[in-house]
Amino acid sequence: MKSQEIRQTILCVLAVALMLALLTAGFAHAQGGQFTQRERIALAMDNSPEIVIAALEAIMSQEQLAAFEAAVLPAPTDAQKKDALGDVKTKLLQAGFTKDDPLIAAIGARADEISVALPAESAQE
Numbered sequence: 624m625k626s627q628e629i630r631q632t633i634l635c636v637l638a639v640a641l642m643l644a645l646l647t648a649g650f651a652h653a654q655g656g657q658f659t660q661r662e663r664i665a666l667a668m669d670n671s672p673e674i675v676i677a678a679l680e681a682i683m684s685q686e687q688l689a690a691f692e693a694a695v696l697p698a699p700t701d702a703q704k705k706d707a708l709g710d711v712k713t714k715l716l717q718a719g720f721t722k723d724d725p726l727i728a729a730i731g732a733r734a735d736e737i738s739v740a741l742p743a744e745s746a747q748e
Contacts, residue, residue: 705737708733712727
């Protein structure tokens, strides 16, 4: 009889400890996770980003990865897109493409579309 009471007490203490661990983990998750060794994480990201990327892909869901990527790499603005297209056009012209080449014309048309869309977006805001 006494050994049964001891087992029950031990199981009860173990259940309470597990419940406290779960509550603590839930609270930490609600507060947002933080790295405990930020310097080592930054060093690992600088020296071997492939390992960090593989680890993140292994432990995060696709939705979490998309949110992380959106937070780290914000969407380019229309001005940035237009500048990038202008840079590409300039480099292609320097590489020997002619101004009447279909590729150059397509890039110019796309850049013009962005500049036309820019005032329309400002008017909607």
